[in-house]
Amino acid sequence: MQSSEITDKYYLKVLIWICVIWFLVWSFVPFIFFEGIFSDIFTSSVVIKQHLTWGYNRQPYFGTWLSGGVFLFGDLRFGYLCCQIFILICILSIWKLARYFLPRAESLIAVLLVLVTPTFSFLNLVFCQNVMLMGFWALIILFFYKALLNQKYIDWLLLGLFCGLGLMTKYFCAFLFVPMALLILFTKEGRSSFTRLGLYFCGIVFLIAIIPNIIWLFDNQFVSVTYGLKRTDLTTVIPLMDHIFSPLKSIGLIVGNLALAIILVFACFPKRNSEPVYAISSFTKKYINLMCLTPLLILILFAVITGGYIKPEWLFPLSVPLGVFAVMYWRPVISKEKFNKFLVLASIVLILAVIGILFAIMYYYPYKHDKMEVTPYPTYPIANVMTEEWHKEYHQQLKYVIGEYQFAAIVSYFGEDHPTAIVMDPLAPVPYSQYMNDIKKYGALLIWRGSELAPWMDKFKDDSITKYHTKAFSMPVKPWFERLIKNWTGEIPKTQDISFAFIPPQNEVK
Known part of the structure; x- marks a missing residue:
């Protein structure tokens, strides 16, 4: 029994229910069960209330503006709600991208594979630059694909906006620009963009978003860039063995983040379609390969060359396209029973994630941990x-x-x-x-x-x-x-x- 025996409306309804339940649970559970406020929100609020500028000591301006702007709601706990808005943006962008070349069943599986990773199911409460960047990362991947395929001005303009705001949320967004450049230079669809105005409009919007920060950086001795270098220990002498252990740790973090999703795939869809019932163009495969794997490879190469410390939160946005990548290549044989089994198991994982978060924030850290670090502050x-x-x-x-x-x-x-x-x-x-x-x-x-x-x-x-x-x-x-x-x-x-x-x-x- 193939997935087509379930109507397409069924998958869309499931997606809508996932979005609604996710938003309600993760937005309002903290209101009921958490005491205090996470530090990212109130520190950013203080920063922008004192200095509304085009850059800050730790980060570029836009992410700081967004997280700090939560004070406009009158209650900083609204940061939980804002956080889930970016998660939903990410979910819907993955769905829209997958729907260009995958059926609805496979598209929904791609979404759920991402949601069950710890990046999404355990680390989605703090309204910070890492969560925001996941939303922008997904939007950039979606609109770059649309822009290359359709060459519509609106797609290019939005792409320039999302690239600019993504970079102004966190400089790590530049990792995504490398595969974008490769696609423009070395694919027929990319090179054809040079003969259209859309690419140039995209560049203009991008520059408008980032030039104020560039000027600010020159006026402030590139303080936010040097801050990032210090966080990765690049301003100190790196021991030789760190050039080996740092990339191994990075690979371990990547594998650990994907382990549960991989187990779910093989538990529910052990058979692969040797004769696919849907066609995926060679350009689409190149696109997904580059946008998914290139940032990961750059991160590992960065760790090999520098031996610098790779922060776990750098993996947040890198998880975004992995569900689409996995489904595109595994091409699971889907039946109604298998899909419902996958849906049930994924739901159990997400419910356990909620329970795990409640246990950690309400009991483990307050009663067993010695420092106020990852918990809300009194x-x-x-x-x-x-x-x-x-x-x-x-x-x-x-x-x-x-x-x-x-x-x-x-x-x-x-x-x-x-x-x-x-x-x-x-x-x-x-x-x-x-x-x-x-x-x-x-x-x-x-x-x-x-x-x-x-x-x-x-x-x-x-x-x-x-x-x-x-x-x-x-x-x-x-x-x-x-x-x-x-x-x-x-x-x-x-x-x-x-x-x-x-x-x-x-x-x-x-």
């Missing part, structure tokens, strides 16, 4: 205590907070005085000197993680700093869940030590 308790301590000592507004990225942003955004945050980031330093006179006049709160002095405190050795104090803050857990666990197991959430000190204002109001 934003209001930290901000309120720090502001109260300042007001106890000095009866005047707190105008500056200096410290680690997350904690300075917490006091700035959630504290009642909303002080200017000065981040002491060794990888992307802020020119402290430009604030020096105001800090001496109005004073500042210094805040950092742990009970020992922070290394960056040396910058203030010439200032009169008060004795520092340390307070312990509980990991964020919903009150009802905290009571439940305490009554059930007797456990209480772990705490994180946070230290603080003051630079006294010149005109103290006692």
Whole structure:
């Protein structure tokens, strides 16, 4: 029994239900079960409220604008909803791309194979540049294919926009431009674009999106580029063995990310169609091969040559076309029973992913982990205590907070005085000197993680700093869940030590 025995409307309905359920679950489960806010959103909100510019110390401008702009909703938890919008953009783009050359059953399988990877099923809660880039990555792959095939102006214009905004979300998007260049230069469809205006319109829109950031980079010593190099350890001497272990780790991350999808394919569709019932053009195969494999190969080659550290989140966008690639080459023999079995197993995986996320965020990290890192932060308790301590000592507004990225942003955004945050980031330093006179006049709160002095405190050795104090803050857990666990197991959430000190204002109001 072939897949055609199920009506095409069935697959479309399944896709719609997947999108609706995914959006509702991942958007609103965090509202109900999570306490606190993930750091990416409130740090970006502080950054753009203080400086709306064409670039930032860590990232280009557009991704920072989007994640930081969540504050316009009035509740930063709306970041969960925004995150799922980009996931849906990715899902629908994969579907639309696959539908150009695959039947609906195969297209839906391609979508589900991507959704069951940990990239999508476990790491989709934080509205950050990595999630945004997945959406832009999928849009670029879709509209580049449409533009090359149809040569419509609207497709080229949108492609230029998505390429520009994707690069301005994260510079890693440039990895995708390499296979695009190869397709334009070495395929008949690509070379024919040089005789059409669409390609040039695409380039103009792309340049409009990125030129402001290029100017900003020149004016700011390419700080966001050097930040990325430092994160990959390229500014230090790399041990020889890292040129071997770094690519092996990258390959391990790739295989680990795809393992569950591969198991599902062979469990549900063990037989391959030796005589395909649908034709795929040679250009389409070249297109999918290059767009899927080239960024992966560049990443591995980068690790071999540099020995640099490959961050796991770099794999986020690389997963996007892998479902289409797998289905295109495996050409599974699909029956109604096999498809429904696959749908059930994929649904079980996604349900287990929800349970796993709830377990990790609500119990494992608050009760078993020692640091506030991957979990939401207890934003209001930290901000309120720090502001109260300042007001106890000095009866005047707190105008500056200096410290680690997350904690300075917490006091700035959630504290009642909303002080200017000065981040002491060794990888992307802020020119402290430009604030020096105001800090001496109005004073500042210094805040950092742990009970020992922070290394960056040396910058203030010439200032009169008060004795520092340390307070312990509980990991964020919903009150009802905290009571439940305490009554059930007797456990209480772990705490994180946070230290603080003051630079006294010149005109103290006692």
